[in-house]
Amino acid sequence: MRKSFLRRAICAGLLGLSASATAAPSCGGTGVALQVLGSGGPEAADKRASSGYLLWQDGRARLLVDAGGGVKLRFGEAGASMVDLDAVAFTHFHADHAS
Known part of the structure; x- marks a missing residue:
């Protein structure tokens, strides 16, 4: 039941934020934004970071969803800090989402 609640809460939050996330020219600043850190799959040769997303609130990274290969590099490039994460x-434990 707890997993189901967490999934629904994350999905509802991401759906509710989609309009404001697309309107912002960049992540950070003020308000809420969703940043894609990676959208690649499990293929190592596609030269893309695997699945990873950051939810920003008022210029601070608050939630990291998935951490596939390459996401740590993109996390640093985004200027995010592990200390700020709540x-x-x-989403699941395949290598391209949790490496």
């Missing part, structure tokens, strides 16, 4: 969530 939570790290995984």
Whole structure:
């Protein structure tokens, strides 16, 4: 039941934020934004970071969803700080989402 609640809460939050996230020219600043850190799959040769997303609130990274290969590099490039994170969530435990 707890997993189901967490999934629904994350999905509802991401859906509710989609309009404001697309309107912002960049992540950070003020308000709420969703940043894609990676959208690649499990293929190592596609030269893309695997699945990873950051939810920003008022210029601070608050939630990291998935952490596939390459996401740590993109996390640093985004200027995010592990200290600011309130939570790290995984959609599932395949290598391209949790490495």
